[in-house]
Amino acid sequence: MESVFEIIAEPNRRAILSLLVTSQQSVGQLERRLRMSQPTVSKHLRVLREAGFVESTVDAQRRLYRLKPEPLQEIDAWLAPFRHFWSAHVDALERHLDRMAHINPPAKKIPAAAKTRRGPNRARPKGAAR
Amino acid sequence: MESVFEIIAEPNRRAILSLLVTSQQSVGQLERRLRMSQPTVSKHLRVLREAGFVESTVDAQRRLYRLKPEPLQEIDAWLAPFRHFWSAHVDALERHLDRMAHINPPAKKIPAAAKTRRGPNRARPKGAAR
DNA sequence: TGCGTATATTCCTTGACACGCATATACGCG
DNA sequence: CGCGTATATGCGTGTCAAGGAATATACGCA
Numbered sequence: 001m002e003s004v005f006e007i008i009a010e011p012n013r014r015a016i017l018s019l020l021v022t023s024q025q026s027v028g029q030l031e032r033r034l035r036m037s038q039p040t041v042s043k044h045l046r047v048l049r050e051a052g053f054v055e056s057t058v059d060a061q062r063r064l065y066r067l068k069p070e071p072l073q074e075i076d077a078w079l080a081p082f083r084h085f086w087s088a089h090v091d092a093l094e095r096h097l098d099r100m101a102h103i104n105p106p107a108k109k110i111p112a113a114a115k116t117r118r119g120p121n122r123a124r125p126k127g128a129a130r
Numbered sequence: 131m132e133s134v135f136e137i138i139a140e141p142n143r144r145a146i147l148s149l150l151v152t153s154q155q156s157v158g159q160l161e162r163r164l165r166m167s168q169p170t171v172s173k174h175l176r177v178l179r180e181a182g183f184v185e186s187t188v189d190a191q192r193r194l195y196r197l198k199p200e201p202l203q204e205i206d207a208w209l210a211p212f213r214h215f216w217s218a219h220v221d222a223l224e225r226h227l228d229r230m231a232h233i234n235p236p237a238k239k240i241p242a243a244a245k246t247r248r249g250p251n252r253a254r255p256k257g258a259a260r
Numbered sequence: 261t262g263c264g265t266a267t268a269t270t271c272c273t274t275g276a277c278a279c280g281c282a283t284a285t286a287c288g289c290g
Numbered sequence: 291c292g293c294g295t296a297t298a299t300g301c302g303t304g305t306c307a308a309g310g311a312a313t314a315t316a317c318g319c320a
Contacts, residue, residue: 067215075205
């Protein structure tokens with residue numbers, strides 16, 4: 001269980017992280033909202049804590065868990081080279097569509113904004129449904 | 131092995147993806163550059179292919195594998211909410227530093243670039259630009 | 261101090277998967 | 291055709307992690 005990628009491979013752990021992104025939560029809250037057994041939650045929290053994804057503070061008998069950014073940023077960093085890759089792809093597609101448009105002009109004009117959105121940030125969470 | 135996260139949990143598979151980001155590669159090339167056995171490479175490629183991370187074309191006896199963007203974009207999309215979280219953190223830190231600077235002004239001015247540098251993907255309003 | 265609540269830990273079983281080895285399939289060439 | 295190269299697949303095995311049940315620890319309160 002060494003890498004951050006193995007940590008987030010577990011669906012329940014991802015669910016916990018997703019719940020914590022809004023605000024800190026106690027173990028009991030997570031247990032109820034995720035409908036998993038208390039030991040299971042505690043075990044996953046232990047894994048997440050040891051990997052640096054979360055930290056906890058004590059509030060009487062409760063423990064409040066909150067997110068820590070570093071490991072997720074590490075994943076984000078790993079994705080960076082691939083973002084370049086797929087933005088290049090989108091650009092190629094755009095050029096292709098531009099060529100098509102040139103040969104066979106569309107009925108309606110495409111807003112210029114679509115062309116201006118350039119840069120390392122091209123990666124839009126492909127909104128389209130499946 | 132259903133989710134994209136389980137797929138990239140395996141270090142060798144991540145290595146394969148990283149090699150493919152530059153250009154397409156044959157199985158043999160991957161085998162040599164990663165120093166893993168040929169069956170192992172083929173098996174990982176199979177997993178990656180079935181999950182949509184790569185596709186292959188046939189070149190005589192060779193198979194050339196190349197990247198496909200969608201699954202990685204899916205991971206990127208999952209990270210989006212957390213980017214909000216950690217940029218909020220950076221902002222809080224910045225405000226804190228600003229307060230400190232106000233109380234006890236620094237010798238040197240921080241270059242403006244430092245403020246713009248907001249991760250490759252500073253979470254942007256989803257509907258924006260299209 | 262004893263009880264109830266909240267969380268952590270231990271033990272055990274089960275299942276998934278990564279790898280090695282052997283073998284199968286596919287292709288080109290002489 | 292038969293051989294060499296390139297890749298895929300099947301089988302057996304070892305490892306490891308996830309979850310359930312039981313139990314331990316910590317805290318507040320009467």
